Amino acid sequence: MWRRAAVIGPSLSNRLAIAGVHDKGIMSRKLHARRIEGIDKNIWVEFTQLAADYKAVNLGQGFPDFPPPSFIQEAFCKALNGGSPMHQYTRAFGHPNLVKILAKFFSRIVGREIDPMEDILVSVGAYQALFCTFQALIDEGDEVIIVEPFFDCYQPMVKMAGGTAIYVPLKPREGCGPALSSADWVLSPEELASKFSPRTKAIVINTPNNPLGKVYLQEELQVIAELCIKHDVICISDEVYEWLTYDGTKHVKIASLPGMWERTVTIGSAGKTFSATGWKVGWAMGSGHILKHLKTVHQNSVYHCATAAQEAVAVGFQREYDSFGTEDSYFLQLPLLLHEKRLRLADCLKSVGLKPILPQGGYFMIADISKLNINLTDPSTKDELYDYRFVKWLIKEKGLATIPVSAFYSPEHREEFQKYIRFCFVKEDSTLQAAEDILRQWSESK
Amino acid sequence: MASMKHKNAKRIEGLDKNVWVAFTSVAADPSIVNLGQGYPDIPPPSYVKEGLAQAAMVDRLNQYTRGFGHPTLVKALSKVYGKVYDRQLDPFKEILVTVGGYGSLFSAMQALVEEGDEVIIIEPFFDCYVPMVKMAGAKPVFIPLRLKSPTTTSINSADWVLDQEELASKFNSKTKAIIINTPNNPIGKIFSRSELQAIADLCIKHDTLCFSDEVYEWLIYKGHEHEKIATLPGMWDRTITIGSAGKTFSVTGWKLGWSIGPEHLIKHLQTVMQNSLYTCPTPLQEAVGQGLLRDYELMGQPDCYFSSLALELEGKRDRMAAMLRQIGMTPVVPEGGYFMIVDVTALNQDLSHMGGEEPYDYKFVKWMIQEKKLAAIPVTAFVGEDSVKQFEKYIRLCFIKKDSTLDAAEAILKSWNKS
Numbered sequence: 001m002w003r004r005a006a007v008i009g010p011s012l013s014n015r016l017a018i019a020g021v022h023d024k025g026i027m028s029r030k031l032h033a034r035r036i037e038g039i040d041k042n043i044w045v046e047f048t049q050l051a052a053d054y055k056a057v058n059l060g061q062g063f064p065d066f067p068p069p070s071f072i073q074e075a076f077c078k079a080l081n082g083g084s085p086m087h088q089y090t091r092a093f094g095h096p097n098l099v100k101i102l103a104k105f106f107s108r109i110v111g112r113e114i115d116p117m118e119d120i121l122v123s124v125g126a127y128q129a130l131f132c133t134f135q136a137l138i139d140e141g142d143e144v145i146i147v148e149p150f151f152d153c154y155q156p157m158v159k160m161a162g163g164t165a166i167y168v169p170l171k172p173r174e175g176c177g178p179a180l181s182s183a184d185w186v187l188s189p190e191e192l193a194s195k196f197s198p199r200t201k202a203i204v205i206n207t208p209n210n211p212l213g214k215v216y217l218q219e220e221l222q223v224i225a226e227l228c229i230k231h232d233v234i235c236i237s238d239e240v241y242e243w244l245t246y247d248g249t250k251h252v253k254i255a256s257l258p259g260m261w262e263r264t265v266t267i268g269s270a271g272k273t274f275s276a277t278g279w280k281v282g283w284a285m286g287s288g289h290i291l292k293h294l295k296t297v298h299q300n301s302v303y304h305c306a307t308a309a310q311e312a313v314a315v316g317f318q319r320e321y322d323s324f325g326t327e328d329s330y331f332l333q334l335p336l337l338l339h340e341k342r343l344r345l346a347d348c349l350k351s352v353g354l355k356p357i358l359p360q361g362g363y364f365m366i367a368d369i370s371k372l373n374i375n376l377t378d379p380s381t382k383d384e385l386y387d388y389r390f391v392k393w394l395i396k397e398k399g400l401a402t403i404p405v406s407a408f409y410s411p412e413h414r415e416e417f418q419k420y421i422r423f424c425f426v427k428e429d430s431t432l433q434a435a436e437d438i439l440r441q442w443s444e445s446k
Numbered sequence: 447m448a449s450m451k452h453k454n455a456k457r458i459e460g461l462d463k464n465v466w467v468a469f470t471s472v473a474a475d476p477s478i479v480n481l482g483q484g485y486p487d488i489p490p491p492s493y494v495k496e497g498l499a500q501a502a503m504v505d506r507l508n509q510y511t512r513g514f515g516h517p518t519l520v521k522a523l524s525k526v527y528g529k530v531y532d533r534q535l536d537p538f539k540e541i542l543v544t545v546g547g548y549g550s551l552f553s554a555m556q557a558l559v560e561e562g563d564e565v566i567i568i569e570p571f572f573d574c575y576v577p578m579v580k581m582a583g584a585k586p587v588f589i590p591l592r593l594k595s596p597t598t599t600s601i602n603s604a605d606w607v608l609d610q611e612e613l614a615s616k617f618n619s620k621t622k623a624i625i626i627n628t629p630n631n632p633i634g635k636i637f638s639r640s641e642l643q644a645i646a647d648l649c650i651k652h653d654t655l656c657f658s659d660e661v662y663e664w665l666i667y668k669g670h671e672h673e674k675i676a677t678l679p680g681m682w683d684r685t686i687t688i689g690s691a692g693k694t695f696s697v698t699g700w701k702l703g704w705s706i707g708p709e710h711l712i713k714h715l716q717t718v719m720q721n722s723l724y725t726c727p728t729p730l731q732e733a734v735g736q737g738l739l740r741d742y743e744l745m746g747q748p749d750c751y752f753s754s755l756a757l758e759l760e761g762k763r764d765r766m767a768a769m770l771r772q773i774g775m776t777p778v779v780p781e782g783g784y785f786m787i788v789d790v791t792a793l794n795q796d797l798s799h800m801g802g803e804e805p806y807d808y809k810f811v812k813w814m815i816q817e818k819k820l821a822a823i824p825v826t827a828f829v830g831e832d833s834v835k836q837f838e839k840y841i842r843l844c845f846i847k848k849d850s851t852l853d854a855a856e857a858i859l860k861s862w863n864k865s
Contacts, residue, residue: 031655033556033557033558044513084486085699087490087697088487139455277510278510278728296458301722304546308699
């Protein structure tokens with residue numbers, strides 16, 4: 001019950017002793033709060049800088065290098081010319097036009113009446129929705145199950161909330177030969193069940209998954225749902241790539257399974273939905289009795305999100321609501337476009353000796369680099385994991401940026417998964433062409 | 447089915463209530479003249495809006511930018527504030543862009559304050575300081591501004607001061623930080639150099655941090671100067687100074703702000719940022735950056751927006767003070783900011799028919815909204831329990847409103863005694 005004991009009323013010199021190394025400057029007391037200890041490193045800060053420094057062809061960070069669809073850009077222009085209210089505060093928990101259309105849109109998909117005011121919180125990107133969720137629901141001592149590989153922020157967010165992360169891996173299915181598709185990576189139901197304890201507060205799933213691209217089937221979600229219900233656990237379902245599924249794979253919302261609406265927080269992203277990651281508009285959706293706690297965090301951290309961007313996203317969703325299922329729908333056009341790019345990149349990677357795992361969904365593809373025999377002699381990276389070293393070598397020597405997949409594993413398991421790198425294929429054909437040229441040249445020179 | 451496990455985390459226990467939740471929905475009724483919540487109903491400068499339109503047309507400006515602040519913006523901030531502080535500011539290490547001034551306050555609190563700490567808050571205060579201190583696990587310690595006997599017949603915000611002995615008594619070895627807000631919301635007080643020096647002396651003596659909320663820094667009225675506590679000797683290394691694009695350019699709905707301070711403090715705020723929302727919207731940051739660069743060139747000249755807005759608001763301030771005096775209320779004329787608090791005692795409004803335990807100002811505002819169709823905010827929303835009696839005859843009005851809104855308010859005030 002009691003949080004770790006604070007150091008109460010010691011003398012200043014006592015606190016200096018506890019602090020250890022002091023921050024520079026006039027202040028002599030320990031400065032930073034414990035909650036941010038151990039979460040200061042961040043892969044994106046390091047690798048985006050590196051990619052920029054070497055002007056690499058960037059298949060690293062996940063954002064499109066093509067523009068958002070014109071209808072959404074027009075919606076934004078219209079919004080910012082829409083009079084003074086568009087530039088002033090809107091409703092803190094979500095601009096009315098946006099929450100109303102989100103409720104309408106997703107009610108149809110989830111198969112239940114979603115209340116725009118009670119069941120939805122608009123956030124600064126899906127990232128902030130995740131933050132609100134962990135801060136709202138996780139206390140010290142709570143366990144949170146995270147499926148590996150995972151979008152890297154889940155681990156530090158759980159830590160910052162005082163929780164303990166418990167990992168369970170997706171693994172290539174036994175006995176099916178080389179796991180060439182993300183569908184071949186599965187959870188073992190027994191192993192998953194063993195991770196639940198009386199202290200388990202939540203489980204985080206991400207479907208389609210970053211970095212693997214796995215799209216969980218209904219049966220797989222059912223297994224997770226049953227455990228959530230049995231152990232009275234909350235499910236945090238990160239579905240930012242929900243529209244990006246390929247080869248006819250269906251995205252299934254765990255919140256729509258029996259017994260799950262009342263215990264699931266579903267997270268979405270306008271940035272990924274409309275290829276406008278720089279707008280930073282996201283949302284959390286779920287039963288009001290849970291969402292109200294996320295709202296409390298939100299109102300005490302950022303309070304409002306930018307108005308005009310929310311208005312534009314609302315217009316975008318209205319258009320998609322009206323054209324849903326038709327060939328006009330961006331939600332159909334984008335996956336069709338990416339379907340091809342994905343195949344193209346996979347073929348190219350195969351042709352140079354990398355072994356890609358074809359994703360069923362999402363923005364990314366991982367490839368096995370273990371069969372390449374690269375002599376990595378850069379002394380500055382000698383203590384790092386193999387995939388980190390390889391990625392840095394690839395940026396510096398070949399001008400191609402990717403991301404090491406061990407970054408998406410827990411500190412405990414990182415070393416077992418050093419042989420994959422992640423590519424983002426949501427790029428212009430010219431970018432993919434440039435990447436192909438680099439890989440081809442490299443392969444020919446070997 | 448209510449589950450015990452679906453209960454909220456302890457850190458947000460008791461933090462769900464909020465004065466805005468109570469009052470903004472009420473004021474959304476278009477028949478009510480809203481002088482409550484603090485946002486302009488005047489348009490932002492056209493070049494700022496155009497800047498956004500232009501930014502939105504550039505493909506890469508619709509995608510993620512640098513997490514700690516878009517390069518155009520942080521460089522512009524380092525230029526503008528480099529001039530104001532008269533010091534070289536590293537745009538990448540000494541500046542963090544956040545979701546509004548609010549986001550900067552949150553980042554500072556989460557980065558630097560924890561259980562066992564005390565944080566001094568000066569009353570009246572922008573209401574979010576208390577829940578943020580509590581969410582960080584720390585204890586808020588209050589000290590009120592007190593009205594000293596005015597030397598002239600009209601009261602202004604400079605008449606509200608801290609008792610120096612009282613202030614000193616609030617500091618101890620657990621005091622991690624003091625939050626100051628200058629110009630102050632809601633009173634509009636601008637802390638003078640000597641007042642800031644007194645606070646600085648205590649910060650240095652007790653090795654305390656200072657969070658200086660200066661979102662209204664450009665809204666300074668004639669005869670007054672805004673002082674930055676971070677420029678006092680010994681203070682740069684222990685101060686986080688907070689600014690706001692929303693207040694600077696009248697675009698509260700853009701929700702962009704910034705923290706400026708020494709690297710050894712800012713780096714911790716950056717850690718919070720990268721683990722909470724990672725990055726702020728790109729096109730908005732680009733537009734604010736461009737706006738700042740434009741006004742940087744005009745700094746010190748009358749058509750710099752930083753000065754022209756203040757000039758425009760001074761007229762509205764004076765007009766509002768006059769209309770309130772006309773019906774017997776006593777306004778506290780602010781030296782800065784865009785709020786005015788007003789003492790309603792002289793109206794002798796009997797509110798005994800209104801039930802409930804709320805302080806007088808809450809009842810007065812609700813009554814005024816209902817009976818007079820005029821909205822304000824009760825000032826006790828900005829004070830701790832112990833100071834309620836001292837402030838419950840005051841309400842807060844916002845005057846960054848277009849003339850037609852002020853006309854409508856004036857009409858209501860003129861006919862006050864008629865109904």
